């Protein structure tokens with residue numbers, strides 16, 4: 155390659171950035187855009203051991219902390235499950251998390267990922 159890896163964004167990174175855009179579009183209220191804080195969610199930091207949100211996921215993609223789609227998928231599922239642990243089932247946060255989880259996991263299935271990779275190359 156003419157220039158070094160650092161200068162040319164690698165295709166895996168671009169793939170994860172594309173996937174995150176697709177998933178984040180489903181979060182229409184933006185509830186999952188930033189870390190949940192204890193002011194809007196009392197006691198959150200003592201109930202949820204491993205918080206996760208899209209801004210953190212985007213940061214990890216940027217810093218190339220994901221070496222596989224499985225690691226990436228784990229953080230997405232963690233983000234949704236946290237919301238289904240902290241929030242009661244009748245809340246909009248719980249319902250949005252469940253919807254996001256189901257549609258996101260479907261999008262991250264093996265064959266869809268393969269399809270996505272093919273179309274991006």
Ligand SMILES: CC(=O)c1cc(-c2ccccn2)c2ncccn12
Pocket residue numbers: 184185186190194195236237240241247
């Ligand atoms: C994701 C989540 O659990 C969440 C996001 C939010 C949220 C996120 C942005 C704006 C307003 N609320 C929230 N508020 C109270 C309790 C829980 N939450």
